[in-house]
Amino acid sequence: MKKTITTLFAAMSVLVATAQPAEQLSASDPAMPWDPIYSMKLDVNKPLFPIQNTMYGIFFEDINFGADGGLYAELIKNRSFEFEEPFMGWAPFGNVTIQTKNPAFPKNPHYARLTYNGQITGTGLDNEGFKGIGVKAGEKYDLTFYARTVTNGPVRLRVNLVDSHNDLFERAVVEVNGKNWTKYSVTLTPRKTEEKARLRITMETQGTIDLEHISMFPQNTFMNRPNGMRADLAQALKDLKPGVFRFPGGCIVEGTTHETRYQWKNTVGPVENRPVNINRWNYTFAHKKFPDYYQSYGLGFFEYFQLAEDIGAEPLPVLNCGLSCQFENEEHSHEHTAVKDLKPFIEDALDLIEFANGPVTSKWGKVRADMGHPEPFNLRLLAIGNEQWGPLYPERLEKFIEAIRARYPEIEIIGSSGPGSEGEDFEYLWPEMKRLKVDHVDEHYYRSPEWFLEGATRYDSYDRNGPKVFAGEYACHPRNRENSFYAALCEAAFMTGFERNADVVHITTYAPLFAHVEAWQWRPDLIWFDNLNVMKTPNYYVQQMYGQNAGTDVVALTMEGAPLTGRLDLYATAALDKETHELIVKVANTGIRQRRVNVELEGVPASKRTAKVTRLQHTDLEAKNTMCRPDQVVPVEFEIPVEDGMLRAILPPLSFGVYRIPLK
Ligand code: AHR
Secondary structure, X not given: OHHHHHHHHHHHHHHHHOOOOHHHHOOOOOOOOOOOEEEEEEEEXXXXXXXXXXXXXXXXXXXXXXXXXXXXXXXXXXXXOOOOOOOOOEEEEOEEEEEOOOOOOOOOOOEEXXXXXXXXXXXXXXXXXOOEEEEOOOOOEEEEEEEEEOOOOOEEEXXXXXXXXXXXXXXXXXXXXXXXXXXXXXXXXXXXXXXXXXXXXXXXXXXXXXXXXXXXXXXXXXXHOOOOEEHHHHHHHHOOOOOEEEEOOOHHHHOOOOOOOOOHHHHOOOHHHOOOEEOHHHOOEOOEOOOOOEEOOOOOHHHHHHHHHHOOOEEEEEEOOOOOOOOOOOOOOOOOOOHHHOHHHHHHHHHHHHHHHOOOOOHHHHHHHHOOOOOOOOOOEEEEOOOOOOOHHHHHHHHHHHHHHHHOOOOEEEEEOOOOOOOHHHHHHHHHHHHOOOOEEEEEEEEOHHHHHHHHHHHHHOOOOOOEEEEEEEEEOOOOOOOOHHHHHHHHHHHHXXXXXXXXXXXXXXXXXEEEXXXXXXXXXXXXXXXXXXXXXXXXXXHHHHHOOOOOEEEEEEEOOEEOEOHHHEEEEEEEEOOOOEEEEEEEEOOOOOEEXXXXXEOOOOOOEEEEEEEEEOOOOOOOOOOOOOOOOOOEEEEEEEEOOEXXXXXXXXEEEEEEEEOO
């Protein structure tokens, strides 16, 4: 009870802060028939402008163990012994060393050498996975590794899964025979579910062997792709119905140093030979260090493009522009590449376009085809730079633009407006982006609930003739930085401004996407997970309600001639879906009063029809979903009648609703 009162006070303060006229504040108790009925209008026959397919999308960055240990279904950490401490993630016992001579994979030269120590299973290696290895009873897991014998004769290895009590619960035997590197595989079918298993490989017989690239995947990956994605996490992405997929970052694109920047060419070709790179989120926050955070690049650019295709989203890669992270490097740092030395960076951009779209006879088109995708990936959007600022950026971007426009004029180029939603860098970069004639400008904002509510009108005054807006990273950050219902509601309200301004805003992607509950560096995040389960946040459901109800064309929705951008604490927008022949009305009520509205649907026949309603609602602003209770804030679906060309809607306090009304 105490909590409810607290949250009501919080909501009241929001209500007061938005300064409503007094007579409307005094509206009577919710659900009473004498509540005032407010009129709204829309005209189906007058669509204003199209909504881009890319309007609601996703942004993936390998942060919070989002890739290795997350979306990428590999279960073994440091599978190729390439972390700075080669045994990190492994617990060797008996006689085990690291070697580099005559490696199987020159770009990942380290491997483990095991010598029998006179005791059956006395020599071996345990892998701890990513905060444990999650396995499910009855599911099949493919363990593969490369091995060669050093001594004469075969060597038998035991492969076990070990549970959190150190009990073995799955066992297989593999015989390694031959002095050349050979790939071995065995399928494990654990008979019990375990969130924190370990993999153990031990020697059963005498001899010395070398082991490399020890990998374990569930057979059940998303769409059963080899080297694929965790099925539940990728499905959660598909269920958002994203129109666009931005990858691979974020700050990891920039890298802290020139050396550690993201280089896409290192992420394609056979996975065994993709060189490992430290992840910058390994050390970025002093209070949240993760020394075991590396990028295996098993989830690389081919996999990103393929995933985009699998979930029906348009790919949007981001490339390094020659600048290392500007938060961490001064203007004159040697980690920034001089303009005169940008050639390899620009070639990377041109080669990426060839990799994505080029014929199989081209150098990079062939790499794509050899990886299993001869058809082009139809790349159209390309971002150069992430969060850049100052003159260092435009002078570099300009060189990329010249080269890309000359060879690939059809590619739409995205430039950055810096790390903030306004201020000096932002004010400097927007005109620069216009001068350089980029197609889209990437804006990033992680701001307060109040900012988000006020921001519903942000794009009303944007230049209609300049580059289009790409809201490439945004999230409402309440003071406690948690994924609360209220943050999600503020995002829902704010996003009405995206839709109303769909002539200017062409692409939007919430950030970040994923977080492992035991290994996160940044929050809030859209989707949380542990080794076995996924938890969707209220923010996820808001994104999903927009993604699944995007519509094709905006129509004006007004109250007394003005759009709803906070009046009565209401935020609203409407769209047509010309494909399904429906009208879609979205309304967020951020206040504590229920509102009754009659929406006159000009152009919708008077005959009776049924609207489908999806509603996200809670009485507690702090409400959130957790791994144990993932269903505290979830949308509900129901139907209401629509008669006489009028949508009669009751908008509960603290709610976001989507109404789909058939036009025929
Ligand atoms: O989304 C987390 C980080 O926020 C991104 O890596 C970066 O672009 C921004 O600063």
